[in-house]
Amino acid sequence: MTCHLMRAAERAQLAMMLEVAAYPKPGNVDRCHDFAETTLEHFLASIIFARPALEEAEQGTGRIGEIIKHAVQQTSCHKGGNTHFGAFILLVPLVYGRDIPGAMKAIEKTDVSDAVAFYKAFGVTSVKVNSADELDVNDPSAIALVRERGLTLLDIMHHSAANDMVAREWVTGFPMTRKGADLLHQFGTGRQSIVQTFITLLASEPDTFIIKKHGIAIAQEIMLSARDLLDGKRTIEDFDAECIERDINPGSTADIIIAAIFVALGEGWSWDS
Amino acid sequence: MTCHLMRAAERAQLAMMLEVAAYPKPGNVDRCHDFAETTLEHFLASIIFARPALEEAEQGTGRIGEIIKHAVQQTSCHKGGNTHFGAFILLVPLVYGRDIPGAMKAIEKTDVSDAVAFYKAFGVTSVKVNSADELDVNDPSAIALVRERGLTLLDIMHHSAANDMVAREWVTGFPMTRKGADLLHQFGTGRQSIVQTFITLLASEPDTFIIKKHGIAIAQEIMLSARDLLDGKRTIEDFDAECIERDINPGSTADIIIAAIFVALGEGWSWDS
Numbered sequence: 001m002t003c004h005l006m007r008a009a010e011r012a013q014l015a016m017m018l019e020v021a022a023y024p025k026p027g028n029v030d031r032c033h034d035f036a037e038t039t040l041e042h043f044l045a046s047i048i049f050a051r052p053a054l055e056e057a058e059q060g061t062g063r064i065g066e067i068i069k070h071a072v073q074q075t076s077c078h079k080g081g082n083t084h085f086g087a088f089i090l091l092v093p094l095v096y097g098r099d100i101p102g103a104m105k106a107i108e109k110t111d112v113s114d115a116v117a118f119y120k121a122f123g124v125t126s127v128k129v130n131s132a133d134e135l136d137v138n139d140p141s142a143i144a145l146v147r148e149r150g151l152t153l154l155d156i157m158h159h160s161a162a163n164d165m166v167a168r169e170w171v172t173g174f175p176m177t178r179k180g181a182d183l184l185h186q187f188g189t190g191r192q193s194i195v196q197t198f199i200t201l202l203a204s205e206p207d208t209f210i211i212k213k214h215g216i217a218i219a220q221e222i223m224l225s226a227r228d229l230l231d232g233k234r235t236i237e238d239f240d241a242e243c244i245e246r247d248i249n250p251g252s253t254a255d256i257i258i259a260a261i262f263v264a265l266g267e268g269w270s271w272d273s
Numbered sequence: 274m275t276c277h278l279m280r281a282a283e284r285a286q287l288a289m290m291l292e293v294a295a296y297p298k299p300g301n302v303d304r305c306h307d308f309a310e311t312t313l314e315h316f317l318a319s320i321i322f323a324r325p326a327l328e329e330a331e332q333g334t335g336r337i338g339e340i341i342k343h344a345v346q347q348t349s350c351h352k353g354g355n356t357h358f359g360a361f362i363l364l365v366p367l368v369y370g371r372d373i374p375g376a377m378k379a380i381e382k383t384d385v386s387d388a389v390a391f392y393k394a395f396g397v398t399s400v401k402v403n404s405a406d407e408l409d410v411n412d413p414s415a416i417a418l419v420r421e422r423g424l425t426l427l428d429i430m431h432h433s434a435a436n437d438m439v440a441r442e443w444v445t446g447f448p449m450t451r452k453g454a455d456l457l458h459q460f461g462t463g464r465q466s467i468v469q470t471f472i473t474l475l476a477s478e479p480d481t482f483i484i485k486k487h488g489i490a491i492a493q494e495i496m497l498s499a500r501d502l503l504d505g506k507r508t509i510e511d512f513d514a515e516c517i518e519r520d521i522n523p524g525s526t527a528d529i530i531i532a533a534i535f536v537a538l539g540e541g542w543s544w545d546s
Contacts, residue, residue: 006350013321021314031304031313040304041294041464041544044317048286051324077279079545191314271314272352 006265008095009054015261016047016087018271019254022194024236026202026226027243028254035249042080049074050084057095064106065114065153068092069121082125086166086209086255090177093170094262100174107154107170114153115146135159165208165252169259176201180260181267190273197260199236202226202253209251222248279538281368282327288534289320289360291544292527295467297509299475299499300516301527308522315353322347323357330368337379338387338426341365342394355398359439359482359528363450366443367535373447380443383426388419391426408432438481438525442532449474453533454540463546470533472509475499475526482524495521 006014020043023030029043053071056062071088093103119142135142135156146156160167169177180197187193203226206219222243228234243249265271279287293316296303302316326344329335344361366376392415408415408429419429433440442450453470460466476499479492495516501507516522538544 010321010324014318017317017321018314021317039464041291044290044294045287045544048283048290048320051283191312271318 008058008098008266009051011265012054012057012091012095012262013047013051014271015091015258015265016050016084017044018191018194018261019087019258020044020047022191022198024240025195025198025254026222026236026240027249028251029249033240033244038080038083042078043083045078045080046075046083049077050088053088054091054095057092060096060106063114063117064092064096064110065117065121067096069117069124072121073124076124084255084258085121085125086252087258089166090169090174090255090259091262094174094177094259099266100178100263104173107157110153112147112150112152115151115156116143118153118156119143119146163208163211165205166255169256174259174263176205176256177259177263179204180256181263181269184260184264184269185267188273189270191271194257194261194271195236198253198257199226199229201256201260202250203230207250207253209253210248214248218246218248222250281331281371281539282324284538285327285330285364285368285535286320286324287544288364288531288538289323289357290317291464291467291534292531293317293320295464295471297513298468298471298527299495299509299512300522301524302522306513306517311353311356315351316356318351318353319348319356322350323361326361327364327368330365333369333379336387336390337366337369337383338390338394340369342390342397345394346397349397357528357531358394358398359525360531362439363442363447363528363532364535367447367450367532372539373451373536377446380427380430385420385423385425387426388424388429389416391429392416392419436481436484438478439528442529447532447536449478449529450532450536452477453529454536454542457533457537457542458540461546462543464544465546467530467534467544468509471526471530472499472502474529474533475523476503480523480526482526483521487521491519491521495523 020029020040021031023032029035029038029040031040034040050071053067053074056070057067068088071092072085075084093106096106097103135145154170157167157170161171165176180201183197183200184193187196203223206216206223210219210222225234225239229236229239293302293313294304296305302308302311302313304313307313323344326340326347329343330340341361344365345358348357366379369379370376408418427443430440430443434444438449453474456470456473457466460469476496479489479496483492483495498507498512502509502512
């Protein structure tokens with residue numbers, strides 16, 4: 001079969017689709033598991049609806065913060081709530097720059113307007129944040145503070161990096177995304193490789209989405225469970241069932257997996273075994 | 274949440290996604306079931322890859338046959354084989370015309386060039402056809418015959434209508450698509466409504482994809498099984514397991530369900546319960 005050259009926006013959609021379709025994944029929405037309020041269909045609808053924002057990123061001319069806001073707006077058009085906010089924070093610069101070095105160049109150019117647009121994006125969604133924070137993204141007065149201090153979107157990510165592994169990718173050059181892409185290449189083609197990469201990343205650092213929702217102790221416990229899984233001390237089905245039972249979902253790791261798939265696809269990794 | 278007005282190309286993608294994600298569906302690919310060669314990921318990748326052809330249809334200026342060919346080409350870029358050929362035959366005129374009356378106007382304007390493009394589309398896929406046919410779409414000499422006789426794409430559909438319920442929609446004004454959309458409205462929002470509509474259509478006519486693959490007797494048996502299901506004489510899980518065991522998949526009914534979802538969405542039906 002003759003293939004067209006996959007454009008970056010399409011590659012991002014494919015990465016989002018492959019992440020959500022992969023299973024079994026402990027705790028997250030997948031083929032075998034919906035959340036009460038957010039189903040597989042909500043994730044897949046978001047992937048379809050985000051196309052214009054991803055094409056905007058692909059053009060590489062607009063502003064990163066504004067494009068993230070557009071992606072969040074376009075995917076808020078269903079009752080499933082936030083599905084891909086963290087993924088867009090990583091994907092928009094990656095699509096913009098095509099790869100990690102290109103994304104870093106795009107990130108360095110963010111300014112106060114990007115930060116303001118980013119804060120506005122939070123207004124259309126409901127994402128867990130650290131509420132003891134003067135730069136709380138749910139606090140309208142924070143935008144005034146951002147303007148007053150002249151903070152760029154990269155500054156905001158520096159501010160958030162300690163508590164958010166997605167923000168940390170911005171300020172440290174996408175090391176987990178890079179590691180995830182390397183693991184995908186290592187584990188081979190297709191669905192099973194995505195699941196293996198997911199478990200391996202989960203075993204390497206406590207997921208910050210779990211930390212925000214359940215605290216550091218539980219996030220570390222899940223990290224150790226992922227290690228037990230890798231060591232063959234428990235099954236993935238058992239681990240998945242426990243996460244679902246306890247309402248624990250490693251959402252930030254999923255965001256990074258999406259970015260990793262995007263990067264790996266760009267380097268020739270094949271999803272199609 | 275504020276929603277943008279859904280464009281027709283997006284609506285078509287959403288319809289394709291909702292159809293494949295709905296479950297359980299007897300015999301077809303769904304969340305709980307892949308085919309050996311074609312997985313859920315292949316269907317979802319096709320939905321992403323078809324966007325340019327669906328946008329071309331949305332513009333309403335190009336030629337129907339050529340756009341169907343583009344859709345088939347764009348979605349042949351994976352190892353999963355044909356996923357949506359029949360669906361595109363219905364969706365392209367529907368997206369072009371926005372609804373059934375609009376699709377019928379577009380269909381009436383097809384000419385020989387549409388028919389030729391359509392035959393070329395078959396060259397990039399592998400769809401079951403009736404091989405005793407002088408207009409066999411897999412026979413290169415058929416294109417010469419199409420040109421010689423000056424057959425339009427609508428003529429081709431007339432020729433195929435007896436053996437193909439998708440072609441029959443073209444020549445009879447989309448009655449099953451209309452019935453499917455009416456059933457969706459009747460059964461209410463969301464996934465369960467799609468499954469109910471699927472079973473009801475399957476109970477009303479033998480699926481022509483099953484006829485081509487297994488013969489009329491088995492297609493009628495499956496139709497009667499769907500009636501038993503509606504009458505509460507068997508469970509959908511049992512019916513699904515039997516279809517999978519016997520390699521029976523009602524693929525043409527699935528194509529019509531996609532068209533029905535597209536039409537129903539345009540009439541305000543909500544997928545999002």
